[in-house]
Amino acid sequence: MQRRLTKRGIERRDQLVEFAAHRFAENGYHPTSVTEIVSGLGVGKGVFYWYFTSKEELFVEILRGAQRGLRRTQEKAITGEGDPVARIELGIRASIRWLAENRDYFTLFQFASSEERFAPLLRLGEDVAVADAARHIRAGMDAGRIDEGDPAALGHAILGVTNQLVRILLFEKGEDPNRVADAAVRFCLGGLRGFSGVIAAGAHSPA
Template identity: 35%
Template sequence: MIHLPGNRRPVTHPKGERGRRTRQQLLDAAEAAFGQRGYFATSVADITRRARVAQGTFYVYFPSKQAIFAELVRHLNRQLRHTIQEAVHGLDDRLAVERKGFEAFLRFVATHRDLYRIVMQAESVDPASYRWYYRHFAEGYVRGLRAAMDAGQIRRLDPEALAYCLMGIGNFVGLRYVLWDRARVPRRVLDSLFDFIAQGLVAVPPTGE
C-alpha cells in the first residue's frame, strides 16, 4: 500500500463551477489512464495530459497520484449508487427494485468499462479504498433488504450475507457479458438471472404444524 505522508494536505473539493469542472476533468482522465495503463504505469503527467490541464493544476486538487486514485474509487462508487437509486426511485416491490437495480448496474458498467480494473487494482494499491468500495455499497443494500424482510416481501435471511451474494451475481454477470463480450446482457440471461433471484428471495408463507 502506498501511504500518504501525514503532513500532506487533503484532497480539495472546489466550490466554484470552474473548479468543479477542472476537478471532474482530472477524475475522468484518471479513470481512463488507470483503467487502460494501470496505476503503476500511469504518471501525474499522463493524467494532466489527458485532462488538458497544466501539471501544477493537478496539485491544486490532489496532493498525489495515490490521492486521486483513492478519490476515483470513491467517486465511481458514488456515481454507481446514484445511478441505481435513480433507476429504482418510486418502486416499492423488492423484486422490482432488484431487477431495475441490476439493469442499472449493467448499464453503468457498459459506460464505465474501466471500473472493474480500477477496483481490482485498489486491492493492492489502496486496500482501505478497496474495502470501502464494497462495504459502502453493501451498507445501503443491507438497509433495503432488511426493510423488505420487515415488510414480508422477501424471505428473512442474513441481510449482509444476502447483499454480498447479490453483489457477486451482478459483478460476474457484468464481467462475463458486458466486459468480455462488450455487449448488452442477452434478455434470456436477464430472465434466467431474475427467475433465480426471485425463487431465492420470495417470501414463503408459514405452514401450520
C-alpha cells in the same frame, strides 16, 4: 483546505480526473505515471500538483466519485417502488446499466479491492451498497417472499453475481446489457428464494 477554483480551474480539474480515470483503467494504476497523465492532456506537471497533493489522492477521489454515482443511480431506480423484490430487481438492473456506461470505474473498483491501501475504501462503498440492498431483502423476508438468511450475505452474493456477469458477459463478450441484467436478476432472485437442504453426502468433510 478547499481552494477557490475559477470556472477554468474546475474544468481543468474535471478534465484531469476523467482522463486519469480512463488511463488508470486502461493501463493500471501503478503503471500509469503522472507524466503520462499530464502529457496526454498536453499540460505541465505543475498543473497536476496544483489540484492534487498526490497521485494517490486523485485515485481516491476518482473511486469516491464513482461510488457516489453508482449509489445515486440505484436510489433513483427504486424510488417509488413498493414491492421489495421488485426494488431488488430494479437495483440490480440499475447497477448493471451504470457499470455498462462506466466500464473504467468498474475496472478501478476491481483493482482497488485488491490493494491494501485502497481496499478499505472499496469495502466501505460495498458495505453501503449491501446495507441498502439488505433493507429490501429484509422487507422481502418479512413478506415471506425471500428465504431466511443473513441479508448482508445475500446482498454480497448479489454483488458477486452482478460484478462477474458484467465483467464476462458485458465487457468481454459484449452482450446486450438488458440480457445480462435478465440473467443476473434471474439467478439472484432464484438465489434469494434459496435452496433447502444439503444434497451431497460428505459435503461437510471432517476438518
